[in-house]
Amino acid sequence: MIETILISARTIDQGATLEEKTSQAYFDAAAYCELNEGNLEALGVSVDQNVKVATAHGVVVVPAKIDKRLPDDIVFIPMGPWANAIVDPDTCGCGMPGFKGVPATVEATADPVLNMKDLMATYKE
Amino acid sequence: MPVIKDVVCTFCGCLCDDLEVTVEDNKITKVGKACKLGRAKTMGMFLHERIEKPMIRKNGKDSELEECSYDEAITKAAEILVAAKRPISYGWCSTSCEAIEKAVVLAEETGSLFDSTANVCHGPSALATQEKGAPSCSLGTAKNYADLIIFWGCNPVHAHPRHQTRYSTMAKGAFTPNGKKDKKMIVVDPRNTDTAKKADLLLQLNPGTDYVLVEALRAIVNGHADVLPDEIAGIPKATVMEAAEMCKAAKFTVIYFGMGVTQTRGRYKSGDNVSSLVSDLSQTNKVVMIPMRGHYNVTGFGQVAAWEAGFPMALDFSRGVAYYNPGETGTNDVLMRREVDAFITGAADPGAHFPQESIKYLYKIPAIQVDGYANPTTEFSDVVIPAAIAGVECEGTAYRMDSQPIRMKKLIETTFKSDEEILTEIIAKVRELKGEGGA
Ligand code: SF4
Numbered sequence: 001m002i003e004t005i006l007i008s009a010r011t012i013d014q015g016a017t018l019e020e021k022t023s024q025a026y027f028d029a030a031a032y033c034e035l036n037e038g039n040l041e042a043l044g045v046s047v048d049q050n051v052k053v054a055t056a057h058g059v060v061v062v063p064a065k066i067d068k069r070l071p072d073d074i075v076f077i078p079m080g081p082w083a084n085a086i087v088d089p090d091t092c093g094c095g096m097p098g099f100k101g102v103p104a105t106v107e108a109t110a111d112p113v114l115n116m117k118d119l120m121a122t123y124k125e
Numbered sequence: 126m127p128v129i130k131d132v133v134c135t136f137c138g139c140l141c142d143d144l145e146v147t148v149e150d151n152k153i154t155k156v157g158k159a160c161k162l163g164r165a166k167t168m169g170m171f172l173h174e175r176i177e178k179p180m181i182r183k184n185g186k187d188s189e190l191e192e193c194s195y196d197e198a199i200t201k202a203a204e205i206l207v208a209a210k211r212p213i214s215y216g217w218c219s220t221s222c223e224a225i226e227k228a229v230v231l232a233e234e235t236g237s238l239f240d241s242t243a244n245v246c247h248g249p250s251a252l253a254t255q256e257k258g259a260p261s262c263s264l265g266t267a268k269n270y271a272d273l274i275i276f277w278g279c280n281p282v283h284a285h286p287r288h289q290t291r292y293s294t295m296a297k298g299a300f301t302p303n304g305k306k307d308k309k310m311i312v313v314d315p316r317n318t319d320t321a322k323k324a325d326l327l328l329q330l331n332p333g334t335d336y337v338l339v340e341a342l343r344a345i346v347n348g349h350a351d352v353l354p355d356e357i358a359g360i361p362k363a364t365v366m367e368a369a370e371m372c373k374a375a376k377f378t379v380i381y382f383g384m385g386v387t388q389t390r391g392r393y394k395s396g397d398n399v400s401s402l403v404s405d406l407s408q409t410n411k412v413v414m415i416p417m418r419g420h421y422n423v424t425g426f427g428q429v430a431a432w433e434a435g436f437p438m439a440l441d442f443s444r445g446v447a448y449y450n451p452g453e454t455g456t457n458d459v460l461m462r463r464e465v466d467a468f469i470t471g472a473a474d475p476g477a478h479f480p481q482e483s484i485k486y487l488y489k490i491p492a493i494q495v496d497g498y499a500n501p502t503t504e505f506s507d508v509v510i511p512a513a514i515a516g517v518e519c520e521g522t523a524y525r526m527d528s529q530p531i532r533m534k535k536l537i538e539t540t541f542k543s544d545e546e547i548l549t550e551i552i553a554k555v556r557e558l559k560g561e562g563g564a
Contacts, residue, residue, distance in 0.1 A: 009384060018166075
């Protein structure tokens with residue numbers, strides 16, 4: 001397991017599939033995380049293997065990818081339902097939740113990645 | 126083949142107005158000049174499925190959505206809003222100002238809270254502007270004059286792909302005839318992004334330390350570099366000094382800022398401090414700041430809400446007059462407090478872009494969705510009303526990120542109702558149910 005910081009943001013593929021969020025293309029564009037090579041090695045995980053990213057606000061399983069230019073302390077997930085499963089909902093009294101800079105842990109897992117509909121269904125209480 | 130020229134792209138806040146769209150038999154077959162995002166948006170209805178019919182869940186969130194008529198869906202939506210004690214209307218940013226005007230009327234009519242996607246985007250920038258101001262200019266002025274471009278917490282290569290060629294780093298301006306050769310570019314980001322690759326200087330700060338970095342730059346600009354430690358926000362002091370020198374040497378600086386400033390620790394206080402930095406630098410140089418707006422007409426929402434009711438977002442009409450206090454009346458604030466009892470959204474996708482805690486609550490209250498495409502919001506919506514795509518299937522006005530109004534064209538015919546028509550019909554129905562007759 002590594003301790004890191006979650007950042008979520010737009011990517012061009014996530015943006016290009018925004019109007020087709022039920023599609024495989026959107027899933028491929030938004031349901032993954034990026035770490036640098038060293039972090040991936042430390043986890044003993046290879047590209048496209050699943051990892052569990054956890055914060056104080058939730059847990060999400062996504063496949064891992066490499067962004068060689070990422071610093072050691074950042075895990076990146078494109079903005080969307082998978083990132084938002086674990087972002088900080090607190091608005092700190094100014095309206096805006098914490099979508100970036102959320103302390104997180106990453107570990108290898110054999111659990112599957114939920115598709116959009118199944119992920120949303122977990123919110124039904 | 127008929128080619129429609131000067132088409133406005135309705136994806137991002139750049140609102141590029143030079144697209145060339147080929148229409149054959151009421152189908153868009155080619156979109157020239159757009160970026161990948163703009164092409165996907167403009168041709169979307171021919172590339173993937175859309176919501177074909179209005180739909181209602183008849184037996185709660187566990188039941189399936191069933192097709193119905195526009196009339197039935199609109200009546201059901203009006204019934205939900207009239208029955209609610211504290212409804213909220215959210216979104217309305219990927220649509221026309223004309224539709225947003227109707228959304229304001231509906232919110233007033235139903236005593237709703239009323240908020241835009243700025244709640245999860247540039248809301249803190251509006252607060253920063255109100256605290257300290259935000260000296261700005263048009264993108265045209267920026268293109269022609271700016272010789273230093275700073276992208277702070279934004280990644281235009283991915284989010285606003287034509288920004289650099291049309292308005293900023295790569296654009297050839299009246300005083301920068303050689304484009305990039307006549308300009309310098311600084312990127313501030315914890316990630317070494319694709320935008321950062323082309324920068325003259327990358328300030329790769331630790332996540333959440335934007336405020337500290339702005340403060341350090343202000344100290345240097347104001348002659349107090351001596352008080353700074355050797356490392357600031359994870360960046361060597363010498364690099365921060367270099368950035369400050371570039372700012373001092375530039376004739377015209379534009380700071381384009383994004384979610385890296387608004388969504389991190391410090392929220393609006395970071396934007397507020399950027400404004401102070403602009404003020405400090407402006408003692409000797411020309412400096413402006415422009416927010417990189419995401420939804421193409423989120424700027425328009427702010428304009429319309431402000432001219433109709435006095436505030437740009439997070440309004441509360443429950444008192445009969447508009448009340449505004451983001452942090453209290455913002456959408457995620459009220460959802461987190463479990464305060465509202467009905468939800469209507471259009472031209473936005475809170476299901477995909479809200480944090481988990483807010484969505485859990487949206488599964489507990491009646492929800493109405495007005496949109497062209499199925500998305501995570503559809504999953505918890507009890508009423509789903511399909512809408513025409515503004516700027517493709519109906520015309521209207523939108524505001525670019527620099528607050529310039531631009532007229533969107535209608536490119537093809539459609540049988541779907543526009544957001545404006547849907548909202549007008551809901552308003553009439555609400556008035557009828559309240560015993561006030563039609564619109
Ligand atoms: S930069 Fe933005 S407005 Fe311009 S074509 Fe791309 S998505 Fe459309």
